[in-house]
Amino acid sequence: MDLLRYYVRVMRVALTHSLHAAHSVLLILVIVIGVIPYINPRIEILVDPHGWAPAALILAGIVTVRLLLAPFWIWREDQAQLLDLRTQLESKSRDEQRRAAKTAAIDEIAQEISWAVNNLVNPKPHPGNASDPETAIAAFDAKFNTWCARVSKQLESRDAFTQGDRIHFDDLGFVPVINMWPYPKLNNLFSQLNLKIERSRQIEQRARERD
Secondary structure, three states: OHHHHHHHHHHHHHHOOHHHHHHHHHHHHHHHHHHHHHHOOOOOOOOOOOOHHHHHHHHHHHHHHHHHHHHHHHHHHHHHHHHHHHHHHHHHHHHHHHHHHHHHHHHHHHHHHHHHHHHHHOOOOOHHHOOOHHHHHHHHHHHHHHHHHHHHHHOOOOOOOOHHHHHHHHOOOOOOOOOOOOOHHHHHHHHHHHHHHHHHHHHHHHHHHOO
């Protein structure tokens, strides 16, 4: 059945536009036959271009040539279709990979926010209640800066975030200080942490909404 369909396709390709091509060739032949005696009256044309025989021969020749070339034309058409399908599949695969990378990058930021809430917003033990506050605050500062650097590095992913997202997280500008502890340094750190987490959530939300 497939072989029969292929032969039908070959015949269809061979016969398509054959009459039009034969008409064009016959018209050129009539013009040439008419011009030759005009240029050289001694030349006698024995073939009647208006008869059915020349038209039949021309049509048969065109169909024969097209039959020979039809398999190549079919192959070339199939190759073009295969190339188009392959390009579409590759494009779809790239889109799926980008979406997967975007989702993974956004999920990492969400996990970092959760980590900060559990380990920085609610540290145990709290540096404000430590027996050596200065050492505890210095350790908390180092932990906070490590988290900020980690988030900033993750915001370099262009699958999900923009350069503006990273700048929005890194550069806080003016930070309203929340006075909760009798240690200015700790109050300043918690104020920065509060703003960093707030901006992280904004960035996460924008990234999920972004196409």
